[in-house]
Amino acid sequence: MTKTIAALLFLAGLMLAPATQAAETGWRTSWAASPEPPMPLGVKFPVATPTLNNQTLVQVMHLSTGGRALRLRLTNEYGAKPLAIGHARVALIGADGQVVADSAHDVTFGGSKTAVIPPHAPLVSDPVEIGAQPLSDLQISLYLPGDAGQCTCHAIGLGGGAISPAGDFTDTPFTPAQKIDSWVYISAVEVQSTVRGPSIIAFGDSITDGYLSTSGTNRRWPDRLAERLAKAGVQAAVANAGIGGNRVLSDGVISIFGESALTRFDRDVVSMPGATHLVVLEGINDLGGKPTPSAEALIAGYRQILARAHAHGLKVIFATLLPYKGAAYFREDGEAARLAANAWIRSNHEADGVIDFDAAMRDPADPARMKKDLQSGDWLHPNDAGYRTMGDAVELKLFR
Numbered sequence: 001m002t003k004t005i006a007a008l009l010f011l012a013g014l015m016l017a018p019a020t021q022a023a024e025t026g027w028r029t030s031w032a033a034s035p036e037p038p039m040p041l042g043v044k045f046p047v048a049t050p051t052l053n054n055q056t057l058v059q060v061m062h063l064s065t066g067g068r069a070l071r072l073r074l075t076n077e078y079g080a081k082p083l084a085i086g087h088a089r090v091a092l093i094g095a096d097g098q099v100v101a102d103s104a105h106d107v108t109f110g111g112s113k114t115a116v117i118p119p120h121a122p123l124v125s126d127p128v129e130i131g132a133q134p135l136s137d138l139q140i141s142l143y144l145p146g147d148a149g150q151c152t153c154h155a156i157g158l159g160g161g162a163i164s165p166a167g168d169f170t171d172t173p174f175t176p177a178q179k180i181d182s183w184v185y186i187s188a189v190e191v192q193s194t195v196r197g198p199s200i201i202a203f204g205d206s207i208t209d210g211y212l213s214t215s216g217t218n219r220r221w222p223d224r225l226a227e228r229l230a231k232a233g234v235q236a237a238v239a240n241a242g243i244g245g246n247r248v249l250s251d252g253v254i255s256i257f258g259e260s261a262l263t264r265f266d267r268d269v270v271s272m273p274g275a276t277h278l279v280v281l282e283g284i285n286d287l288g289g290k291p292t293p294s295a296e297a298l299i300a301g302y303r304q305i306l307a308r309a310h311a312h313g314l315k316v317i318f319a320t321l322l323p324y325k326g327a328a329y330f331r332e333d334g335e336a337a338r339l340a341a342n343a344w345i346r347s348n349h350e351a352d353g354v355i356d357f358d359a360a361m362r363d364p365a366d367p368a369r370m371k372k373d374l375q376s377g378d379w380l381h382p383n384d385a386g387y388r389t390m391g392d393a394v395e396l397k398l399f400r
Contacts, residue, residue, distance in 0.1 A: 028199040028274035030063040030191040032239035033154035033183040037255040053147040056164040064226035064238040066133040067191030072125040075187040076117035078152040083117040086145035089170040093137040141170040154183035197235030198399040199274040204281040208242030212376040224391025241268040248301040281319035288329030295340035320358035325368035326379030353398040360393035
């Protein structure tokens with residue numbers, strides 16, 4: 001009898017081991033910024049692509065969820081040459097804007113403080129034991145010892161960053177030689193936690209990216225969703241995979257608008273660890289293009305995203321396209337396609353849920369137009385109040 005009990009306990013241990021190990025080592029994406037190709041040399045654009053040479057870059061990311069450890073996903077995915085990392089350091093930032101005592105840690109890569117990222121590749125750091133809480137701010141300092149060339153950036157950062165004079169200032173305050181508003185050489189912060197909860201990827205264009213919201217205030221609609229989930233006691237990770245100017249069916253009209261959603265899907269969705277839910281809000285830039293794609297073509301693109309996401313076990317939630325009458329590229333054929341696409345989104349039985357942003361944002365007196373007090377002035381992008389309205393329109397039960 002004793003041997004039988006011992007054997008049963010041993011077998012139970014084997015059966016439980018994988019689940020325990022998964023709980024201990026599970027990673028989720030707490031913050032993200034999808035990489036974008038740089039602008040061609042010599043082409044001027046309001047969002048400048050920064051270049052660094054023997055300088056330190058400091059950026060602050062707002063985490064959606066916390067964990068006992070974190071790791072960085074750096075990126076040289078559009079780099080033409082190897083990118084040298086001379087030193088990396090992370091620290092938590094308190095409500096007073098200062099570094100939290102004893103929270104600063106060096107970041108290593110395979111045990112080394114230095115690394116080289118090959119062209120067209122990402123690089124994931126070693127775990128850093130830091131104990132970040134949900135909705136906390138993380139300062140990331142990167143020293144690039146050589147000429148980094150054209151960067152793999154995310155143009156609409158809205159977080160505020162600083163570039164140092166020459167030298168390694170990863171653990172030393174400095175007067176910025178340049179201030180930037182892009183995310184540079186980093187595409188994700190992943191956290192490790194034993195707490196189970198949904199891991200949500202918001203996949204879209206500039207409206208998901210938060211364009212024209214107030215810089216440095218984290219007022220994008222995915223930020224508001226993360227805030228609501230945290231206040232509801234849900235340990236949810238929300239990763240923003242929006243790119244300004246992005247389209248579903250074709251690449252952006254300029255390089256920093258990124259490759260099409262269908263092209264970048266595997267990198268910006270499938271590669272994110274622990275993902276459970278995908279929210280898709282994209283297509284308005286397709287409808288603003290010439291020639292305007294049909295609603296049927298856009299819906300076929302949605303179905304491709306749906307099939308590919310379901311193949312990886314993700315629950316897919318489609319969001320209706322916002323009204324855009326008054327925007328520079330508004331046309332009646334685009335509006336007809338938007339209405340047809342939204343009708344499919346609301347009525348289809350293929351997806352796992354719907355968010356009706358159109359209903360939340362449209363003017364009842366003119367449903368093709370956004371409510372005046374919720375738009376930023378271009379009649380395409382929401383303002384801070386509009387992004388908050390969008391975040392509040394999401395039913396939290398979608399992520400059970």
